[in-house]
Amino acid sequence: MTAYISQNAFWGLLLSAVEVYKRECFGLLIGYRDRKGPEEMFIVEHAIPFQTAARRRRTVASNPRAHKRIEKFLQSIPHLSVIGDFHSHTMWGYSRAASHPSDTDRESMLTDNVYVIVSINDRLRVVPWKYNDDGSLSGTTDDHHFRLTAYASQADAPARRVPILCPYALGFDARPLHAVR
Numbered sequence: 001m002t003a004y005i006s007q008n009a010f011w012g013l014l015l016s017a018v019e020v021y022k023r024e025c026f027g028l029l030i031g032y033r034d035r036k037g038p039e040e041m042f043i044v045e046h047a048i049p050f051q052t053a054a055r056r057r058r059t060v061a062s063n064p065r066a067h068k069r070i071e072k073f074l075q076s077i078p079h080l081s082v083i084g085d086f087h088s089h090t091m092w093g094y095s096r097a098a099s100h101p102s103d104t105d106r107e108s109m110l111t112d113n114v115y116v117i118v119s120i121n122d123r124l125r126v127v128p129w130k131y132n133d134d135g136s137l138s139g140t141t142d143d144h145h146f147r148l149t150a151y152a153s154q155a156d157a158p159a160r161r162v163p164i165l166c167p168y169a170l171g172f173d174a175r176p177l178h179a180v181r
């Protein structure tokens with residue numbers, strides 16, 4: 001399984017986390033599932049923050065009725081549905097944001113859905129966006145360091161990390177080696 005994150009969804013994830021920084025954001029991942037042979041892909045087209053989320057420093061709660069309204073609304077849009085959700089883990093004081101799911105996070109993970117945790121911290125130094133060995137994607141933009149980690153579970157097995165594919169993130173801050181004048 002792989003989680004493909006579009007340019008749109010990438011910015012949605014980052015901006016949602018930045019907007020409420022020092023509190024957690026919560027939102028829905030909208031897109032579709034694609035299967036190529038044995039390989040299942042989650043195609044995340046949009047990451048939409050929940051305006052009705054109850055935000056706290058360590059937790060964030062969704063609104064089940066709002067969630068239902070959005071799912072119903074998406075039924076009229078071909079190819080798009082809610083395929084999971086995202087929330088942020090944020091720096092607080094000197095303790096930096098974790099990238100692993102809490103027990104509560106794990107309990108809320110359903111089979112065949114994808115979940116993204118956006119860990120957001122103060123930037124210590126500028127680092128380019130890159131894929132990490134554990135499948136996560138990390139880098140700095142403006143004053144923040146981000147790490148995006150995706151989880152999914154299949155056939156009722158516990159959720160596991162799945163690699164993120166986001167070609168846009170690796171390219172968007174690349175500069176040409178030689179400026180052309």
Ligand SMILES: [Zn+2]
Pocket residue numbers: 087088089101102105117
């Ligand atoms: Zn969490």
